[in-house]
Amino acid sequence: QVQLVESGGGSVQAGGSLRLSCAASGDTYSTSYMGWFRQAPGKEREGLVAIYTPNGATVYSNSVTGRFPISQDSAKRTIYLQMNSLKPEDTAMYYCAADTRGHGYTLLPESFDYWGQGTQVTVSS
16 A cells, blocks of 8 residues: 655645645555646546656656656655646646556556545636
């Protein structure tokens, strides 16, 4: 089992920045990819970015390429999402997820096995 806890969400004005954190605990040796997703009310959960934790390789969705870099602190078993130039359409619940099967590069929710509780990001105009 892997436990994930997100933090860092909040309310910001358009153009601002936030940094989300996700701390993993439990059987973290079983993790392959870790990633960030978001879900707005009435919409499907959207994969944003994932990192292959053994070597730091990353995969990004087209919607946030160049704007939401992902990083990790392997010793702390923590990943980060630096969200820059935030827009109102970025408003959503943001979730951290972990994959144990090596399929996380797809950025599909079904490729991930463990999920955090989510942290709300609200961007005002």
